[in-house]
Amino acid sequence: MTQSTEFDYNAVDREQWLHMYEQMCKIRSFEENANELYFSRKMPGLTHLYIGEEAIAVGVCEALRREDYITSTHRGHGHCVAKGASLDRMFAELLGKEAGYCRGKGGSMHIADQDTGNLGANAIVGGSAGIATGAGMSIKMRGTDQVAICFFGDGALGQGLLYETMNMAQLWKLPVIYVCENNLYNEYTHNRETAAGSLKARAEAFGIHAEEVNGQDVRAVYATMLRLVERSRQGEGPAFLLCQTYRFLGHHVGDVNREYYRSKEEETLWKTERDPLKNLAAWMIEAGLAEATIFGQIEEDVQAEVAAAVEFALNAPFPNVSEVTENVYA
Amino acid sequence: MTQSTEFDYNAVDREQWLHMYEQMCKIRSFEENANELYFSRKMPGLTHLYIGEEAIAVGVCEALRREDYITSTHRGHGHCVAKGASLDRMFAELLGKEAGYCRGKGGSMHIADQDTGNLGANAIVGGSAGIATGAGMSIKMRGTDQVAICFFGDGALGQGLLYETMNMAQLWKLPVIYVCENNLYNEYTHNRETAAGSLKARAEAFGIHAEEVNGQDVRAVYATMLRLVERSRQGEGPAFLLCQTYRFLGHHVGDVNREYYRSKEEETLWKTERDPLKNLAAWMIEAGLAEATIFGQIEEDVQAEVAAAVEFALNAPFPNVSEVTENVYA
Amino acid sequence: MSMLKPSPTDRVLTFSEAIREAIAEEMRRDPTVFIMGEDVAEAGTVFKVLVGLVEEFGPQRVIDSPISEAGIAGLGVGAAITGMRPIIDIMFGDFITLTMDQMVNQAAKTHYMSGGKLKVPMVLRTTLGATRRSAAQHSQSLHAWFSHVPGLIVAIPSTPYDAKGLMKSAIRNDNPVAIFEDKMLYQLKGPVPEGEYLIPFGVADIKREGTDITLVATSSMVQVALEAATLLADLGISAEVVDPRTTTPLDKQTLIDSAKKTSRAIVIDEGYEQYGVTAEIASVIADGAFYYLDAPVKRMGAMNVPVPFSPVLEDVTVPMPQGVVDMAKMLCGKN
Amino acid sequence: MSMLKPSPTDRVLTFSEAIREAIAEEMRRDPTVFIMGEDVAEAGTVFKVLVGLVEEFGPQRVIDSPISEAGIAGLGVGAAITGMRPIIDIMFGDFITLTMDQMVNQAAKTHYMSGGKLKVPMVLRTTLGATRRSAAQHSQSLHAWFSHVPGLIVAIPSTPYDAKGLMKSAIRNDNPVAIFEDKMLYQLKGPVPEGEYLIPFGVADIKREGTDITLVATSSMVQVALEAATLLADLGISAEVVDPRTTTPLDKQTLIDSAKKTSRAIVIDEGYEQYGVTAEIASVIADGAFYYLDAPVKRMGAMNVPVPFSPVLEDVTVPMPQGVVDMAKMLCGKN
Numbered sequence A, B: 001m002t003q004s005t006e007f008d009y010n011a012v013d014r015e016q017w018l019h020m021y022e023q024m025c026k027i028r029s030f031e032e033n034a035n036e037l038y039f040s041r042k043m044p045g046l047t048h049l050y051i052g053e054e055a056i057a058v059g060v061c062e063a064l065r066r067e068d069y070i071t072s073t074h075r076g077h078g079h080c081v082a083k084g085a086s087l088d089r090m091f092a093e094l095l096g097k098e099a100g101y102c103r104g105k106g107g108s109m110h111i112a113d114q115d116t117g118n119l120g121a122n123a124i125v126g127g128s129a130g131i132a133t134g135a136g137m138s139i140k141m142r143g144t145d146q147v148a149i150c151f152f153g154d155g156a157l158g159q160g161l162l163y164e165t166m167n168m169a170q171l172w173k174l175p176v177i178y179v180c181e182n183n184l185y186n187e188y189t190h191n192r193e194t195a196a197g198s199l200k201a202r203a204e205a206f207g208i209h210a211e212e213v214n215g216q217d218v219r220a221v222y223a224t225m226l227r228l229v230e231r232s233r234q235g236e237g238p239a240f241l242l243c244q245t246y247r248f249l250g251h252h253v254g255d256v257n258r259e260y261y262r263s264k265e266e267e268t269l270w271k272t273e274r275d276p277l278k279n280l281a282a283w284m285i286e287a288g289l290a291e292a293t294i295f296g297q298i299e300e301d302v303q304a305e306v307a308a309a310v311e312f313a314l315n316a317p318f319p320n321v322s323e324v325t326e327n328v329y330a
Numbered sequence C, D: 001m002s003m004l005k006p007s008p009t010d011r012v013l014t015f016s017e018a019i020r021e022a023i024a025e026e027m028r029r030d031p032t033v034f035i036m037g038e039d040v041a042e043a044g045t046v047f048k049v050l051v052g053l054v055e056e057f058g059p060q061r062v063i064d065s066p067i068s069e070a071g072i073a074g075l076g077v078g079a080a081i082t083g084m085r086p087i088i089d090i091m092f093g094d095f096i097t098l099t100m101d102q103m104v105n106q107a108a109k110t111h112y113m114s115g116g117k118l119k120v121p122m123v124l125r126t127t128l129g130a131t132r133r134s135a136a137q138h139s140q141s142l143h144a145w146f147s148h149v150p151g152l153i154v155a156i157p158s159t160p161y162d163a164k165g166l167m168k169s170a171i172r173n174d175n176p177v178a179i180f181e182d183k184m185l186y187q188l189k190g191p192v193p194e195g196e197y198l199i200p201f202g203v204a205d206i207k208r209e210g211t212d213i214t215l216v217a218t219s220s221m222v223q224v225a226l227e228a229a230t231l232l233a234d235l236g237i238s239a240e241v242v243d244p245r246t247t248t249p250l251d252k253q254t255l256i257d258s259a260k261k262t263s264r265a266i267v268i269d270e271g272y273e274q275y276g277v278t279a280e281i282a283s284v285i286a287d288g289a290f291y292y293l294d295a296p297v298k299r300m301g302a303m304n305v306p307v308p309f310s311p312v313l314e315d316v317t318v319p320m321p322q323g324v325v326d327m328a329k330m331l332c333g334k335n
């Protein structure tokens, strides 16, 4: 939580902050609706909500271009929205419809959208570290100035693959940024039980430039990422960004009674004092960048957009059964 | 290469240093004979010689008790000898004979000898990190004060498994000591091409106590290990020991022309100035602990023992073909 | 004792309860048994199979691990070689991909490579099965891989009774044993006697006797086969349902004998059909019962596609009773 | 063009040279092709197959990697999705154990899971085969595992001609392709035409025509089968040797047609026999040629034991020509 403070937040356009607010708002509303679709039994299976962590996806993706790559996780809706996917096709995917981003074949845990550079959510914890790093390798070989972002949770630091790929990224100075979303838990286990030593030092051991940031503050995430992305574009190699955050709800939609692994007080603290949306709005109002009413307006607009997207998805047809054997091979 | 200097080498008995010399001598002679067995086509397959690295195996194992565990590598003869195995049964294993430690089924890369706590050489680079760490877990659960040593090469730091297991070792304070034999090469590739950042920091990132030592100086290795072993026996958890070393010969017996990956000068430097046997002898003579002649005497005795062991192995019978289907299941 | 079948008067347990009971009994009996995996302790696994164990045995023996499948499998091997009897919990069968080196190159070979000196008495429990809307990386049935590997034992229970007996045998066995539990079976109820019993490996169980056709089925496909057998009975076809219970070792004789008796066979398993368990079993029967067969041995595995998310697609990828009925009718010449 | 056979007047290359030539040609043709693995550059791999490539293409395209099999497979997937055509070199087939998650959960499924949008045009080359005195962790033939997985293609060449043509097809294919090269074949010589040619996947090749029995053989077992066929000819038995060349996709029709013609078949492959490639092929033939077979389809795989080090033990674990001859004589009723 260092250097970022040097960044002058006022150098950023009011409109851009509002855009980030809107993006976070979209993610939150998307997730609330996904939750609702689950409880009303309209969505098959389970899904992992990103509520509470919105500032990371938005702060990171705001520092990217459309042609930059991201790889995402089982908790991937936020990354997908922030990178620019449209909500209707996302909901359609969650419902297993033909109009979904993956024609219903992937579902929540596998949404990919190459048009916005999203190489896919991944249901294997840490499983996308190779893909993101390989994308970085490809960027370097093709000689573009893209970057590749690898999103993953604190739990993914348990996977050996991550260390293998960080080593190669640093050896070959690949433009990959590892973004660790440390929400303190691996499913139902606090990471003090699963992670020894320092999370950040695990990247530093490979000589990778690493920083830590308050993941509830979109300004800090954005400002830090701008720097890290620039470094990578300039050929300075990979970076690691440790974001401190919290998921406000369960590990997945069905994880409702959580007291056996974390306290209500802890949840309340984060929800009330560290809500990334509230905090951005409060700062903008205080800094005189926006009036309070504008945020309500944004929320309303977003909610209308999300409602329409849900409607679209609910009415969309399922794929034809014959599609089951299509796309096994290219 | 710090703390160890605090150790008073004179506190160690002259007999013990001579014993270490003898052990190193045994390893060297064992390896020279293995090389010869290969070139005279009496040994099936290839083998990886430990010549030049003897001080590590001996310095480490000298700090252990018989009931402590070790796991070893493809370059494992040194560890096996130092832990107390007998040479005749080792040679018999190298030749695929029934009298071998594994009844000829394992060969050079799989010698195991549970009577001396050797849980086995391993032909998967890094593959024994789980076994050693699991042995540490078992020690802790069974409540003994044993320790488990995991020997591996610098190349094994490329394997994710090592990071997964170091994390657990530190989380649970397991009595495991990771001994990295950094001989600079992964087969035919210098590790500056394969390892980014700091090798030692890779253990430190997990909060593991790590030290570095001159792997050509058996005194330093022994003194350092004594401390690390004691820590682990006392329940202070794992440690990591980075040993700087060099293999004097090829990656395996067939690797004879090495100039395309390392220079003759480099080899000569290490062989002449950093030979662990010569260096120990020189120090003992200089410190007045031994006369020059004694080393020649030790060598002669060892060579006789080794020659007898080779003889035993050459004359030993192969296993009966019907044994091929035995020991698949316990 | 070990070969007993459950009796209808036994108390009823779910598949999940039977597994928990087996593990609890063995942990009480033998202090070297412990279980380790992701969220096995307070959460009792994501499928809730182990709920209550940490309360009884404490966190020293019911151990929440980091998300390190290769690592915990490796620790299992090391602990097993040095005197413990670990049970390693791998949440989804799809994640055995991460344990292959430790299971196949280490666990399976240590005994042999050491000339019989070292033993690896460990259990790897994991799951299989689709139709839970979990998509391609959480729905596979990959037991064919382990079945291919000498040195491993692979158990694949289909009833609460078998699940308990096989689990207890696995824990007491001196070899690495992989147990695949179908996620869709956890709530299945069935009789489980109170007393202690074990089920030996390599002994198939005839789940239903019949005379016209043999349905060899594994895991939840046993339920599919039993349903099909009921439907077939209405059509006048008497189907015998045989459950191998372990794929390695495989009770070839019972399978062959059944096929010799009925002269027709279908093999049903939820792994991918290509190069899957059905291939081994079908070829064993086609060879062993060659001179008795009136029709080719047919195979029904999961469709050879990654498991799709969309329910309308996913449901057609696994064998269903009606499909078995249609195939059986064809083989029996009834159309 | 692609279906041509080599002609006896073609120049002679070793298996190893044919592979190198295929890769070099494709690297010249397509700048997105690169190769990465342990000791592939200056050392040209431990088997010396790639010697000279780094000199021609430079270390940017012939890349020495750390000893990170999972990692390099993963990088391959990512590079392939984003426009490159990586060839990932996994030294010993035993080490694919470390790549299973990346190959099976990522490479094989990405195209399907993305609804056809993303493609993974990567090649994983690795080895198989025993009898090199390399013991249990360096001698396995694990191609049955990948063959089981929809989304992967598995090629397993037996001659220099096939090796070149299959490698070129693999590099140009838009799917993940695994190629298993037998370490014992690298020095095998055979005709390879100068010009460009490709071998399509899923097309078996009849290596020798015959009328009395079909020997389906893969990789180096093709040589074993050809030797057996020569010995059998002396006994008056005419054996047809069929090489599937790819296990997935499998050219079922050619195998079945051959068995229909000869009415007897033996399937020979160097993987472990249990749940191995022989099981799939045998059951396909036993089903497809059911009404034509005069004898059960027999299988000969590697013995179901970890590969022992001692030469006297190792040599009996793999199928040998005499064993094939004995089995064929039995099936043909000549004793």
Ligand SMILES: Cc1ncc(C[n+]2csc(CCOP(=O)(O)OP(=O)(O)O)c2C)c(N)n1
Pocket: A074, A075, A123, A124, A125, A126, A152, A153, A154, A155, A156, A157, A181, A183, A185, A186, A187, A251, C038, C067, C069, C091, C095, C098
């Ligand atoms: C390799 C693997 N192991 C286990 C799981 C099951 N699983 C899904 S999410 C999860 C926890 C992940 O924790 P973290 O990486 O911190 O992400 P978070 O859910 O907190 O966002 C686990 C264990 C998995 N999907 N993949």
Ligand SMILES: Cc1ncc(C[n+]2csc(CCOP(=O)(O)OP(=O)(O)O)c2C)c(N)n1
Pocket: B074, B075, B123, B124, B125, B126, B152, B153, B154, B155, B156, B157, B181, B183, B185, B186, B187, B251, D038, D067, D069, D091, D095, D098
């Ligand atoms: C997982 C795995 N990958 C590759 C190999 C092939 N291989 C054998 S030894 C070796 C180099 C090991 O280097 P290092 O760990 O430094 O040990 P050293 O040989 O230098 O003692 C390699 C790549 C292997 N045995 N296992």
Ligand SMILES: [Mg+2]
Pocket: A153, A154, A155, A181, A182, A183, A184, A185, A186, A187
């Ligand atoms: Mg987390």
Ligand SMILES: [Mg+2]
Pocket: B153, B154, B155, B181, B182, B183, B184, B185, B186, B187
């Ligand atoms: Mg080395």
